[in-house]
Amino acid sequence: xxxxxCALLCEDVEVQDGExxxxxxxxxxxxxxxQQIDPMVDQKVVDIDDAIRHAAAMLADAExxxxxxxxxxxxxxxxxxxxxxxxxxxxxxxxxxHTGLINEIVHSRVRTCTLPExxxxxxxxxxxxxxxxxxxxxxxxxxxxxxRGKNRQHGWEEDRTAIAIDVRRSHTASICKSFHKIIPGxxxxxxxxLILALRNKVPKTVYDSKKxxxxxxxxxxxEFGVIFAGSEMLGSVPCDAIIRLMDELNEFSDFRIxxxxxxxxxxxxxxxxNTDTAVSCERPGGCDPTRLREADxxxxxxxxxxxSLPQARDIDASIIVIDPNETLTSGYADVxxxxxxxxxxxxxxxxxxxxxxxxxxxxxxxxxxxALTRMSDLxxxxxxxxxx
Ligand code: SF4
Numbered sequence: 070x071x072x073x074x075c076a077l078l079c080e081d082v083e084v085q086d087g088e089x090x091x092x093x094x095x096x097x098x099x100x101x102x103x104q105q106i107d108p109m110v111d112q113k114v115v116d117i118d119d120a121i122r123h124a125a126a127m128l129a130d131a132e133x134x135x136x137x138x139x140x141x142x143x144x145x146x147x148x149x150x151x152x153x154x155x156x157x158x159x160x161x162x163x164x165x166x167h168t169g170l171i172n173e174i175v176h177s178r179v180r181t182c183t184l185p186e187x188x189x190x191x192x193x194x195x196x197x198x199x200x201x202x203x204x205x206x207x208x209x210x211x212x213x214x215x216x217r218g219k220n221r222q223h224g225w226e227e228d229r230t231a232i233a234i235d236v237r238r239s240h241t242a243s244i245c246k247s248f249h250k251i252i253p254g255x256x257x258x259x260x261x262x263l264i265l266a267l268r269n270k271v272p273k274t275v276y277d278s279k280k281x282x283x284x285x286x287x288x289x290x291x292e293f294g295v296i297f298a299g300s301e302m303l304g305s306v307p308c309d310a311i312i313r314l315m316d317e318l319n320e321f322s323d324f325r326i327x328x329x330x331x332x333x334x335x336x337x338x339x340x341x342x343n344t345d346t347a348v349s350c351e352r353p354g355g356c357d358p359t360r361l362r363e364a365d366x367x368x369x370x371x372x373x374x375x376x377s378l379p380q381a382r383d384i385d386a387s388i389i390v391i392d393p394n395e396t397l398t399s400g401y402a403d404v405x406x407x408x409x410x411x412x413x414x415x416x417x418x419x420x421x422x423x424x425x426x427x428x429x430x431x432x433x434x435x436x437x438x439x440a441l442t443r444m445s446d447l448x449x450x451x452x453x454x455x456x457x
Contacts, residue, residue, distance in 0.1 A: 070432045073141070073333040073412035074099035075205050076422035077184075084432055093206035100413055100432055105443065106395040109405040117406065121449060124368075124389045124404045125456035131366035134159035135386075138372025140332030140339075142446055143417025143429060147338045149450035150370060157457055160364075161342045164372060166303040167330040171339040173308055174328065175424075179315050182295065182325040183423040184211070189218035193291035195232045198256065199299025199329045200239035208329075213297065214244070220293075230287060234259070236301060249276070249284065256306045263288075264317045294324040303328070327423060332371075333411070337420040358384065370446065374398045391446050408446040415445045 072082040074096035083090045089097040108120035136154050139147050140163050154161050173179045194213050201208040209215055214225050221228040233242035234249045242248040262272035266285035272278050318324035358380045368389045374381050375397035390402040393410035409415035412429035421427050
């Protein structure tokens with residue numbers, strides 16, 4: 070079974086007698102989470118069919134609808150959501166700082182690799198604005214640091230050099246051989262300094278130039294380097310700066326990059342919404358409150374708008390929430406439709422963070438949970454598609 074607790078989609082998870090095996094603490098909490106909410110219209114509990122009917126009417130009447138999220142939905146639901154968006158001329162925004170880099174990766178504008186390739190070949194691993202020990206707990210043991218791989222047979226002590234670049238010394242930084250502290254919002258200056266250092270020039274930078282030169286020396290000697298780009302990095306560094314750095318690193322060695330995000334199927338929706346079909350209409354886009362204010366109806370699918378963007382609380386648009394669990398946004402949405410959780414009580418497929426297609430069988434068997442009574446978000450999306 071595959072865990073949908075994060076984009077690693079670990080495939081060895083099992084549930085026996087109500088006990089989750091092999092999953093990390095995040096995966097276990099995700100699989101056992103049952104904070105389900107009732108279907109609601111205007112915050113009053115209704116029948117699920119009524120909630121779907123109301124949502125369909127709101128979408129059909131909307132002049133500037135916008136869909137947000139879908140990163141926590143199976144691929145089949147995403148496809149149905151894209152068809153619905155085309156039908157009513159809605160924009161889709163996965164609302165993640167990772168979508169830009171994912172698109173560069175998907176379109177081969179930057180070199181990437183698979184997770185098994187990281188395990189087999191990587192000798193220098195950089196965690197940039199990322200703390201996988203707390204966000205993707207099995208990344209280090211499964212692929213990035215501890216395991217022996219085809220060309221890395223001597224173990225992490227000899228074979229791998231881990232480097233952390235972050236605004237704070239995270240748990241992950243504490244196991245790395247070197248740590249470089251970033252001034253918040255000034256990652257790009259660090260990148261510029263590093264590029265100069267890679268060219269054997271002493272960088273004039275706010276950072277310690279000797280340390281930057283030493284880092285450049287380590288990176289140049291890498292046989293197979295990998296950068297795991299976390300949200301802290303992508304929230305402050307434009308994609309072109311990342312591409313400049315990757316181009317420079319690849320002048321001297323073989324460097325790859327992977328985007329490290331949480332939503333288990335973000336890569337699939339980010340790739341789908343980058344095609345002309347999904348966002349063919351000129352509608353508001355981007356999870357920026359100013360642009361969201363242009364929409365008159367927001368459909369949040371597996372996405373907690375109020376949690377991700379607290380400034381969005383005062384948006385006038387009507388809000389529909391489709392989510393397996395109670396969220397901050399469901400606490401004030403106009404329509405709430407609870408749904409099954411992908412991989413937990415709903416089978417489907419998803420794309421792992423490195424692009425591998427993963428089958429998601431249903432983890433919870435009949436009788437292990439009351440959750441089998443939940444309607445799938447694919448079914449909900451299809452009914453909306455039929456009704457609008
Ligand atoms: S690392 Fe991610 S996919 Fe793996 S068990 Fe933990 S939460 Fe689930």
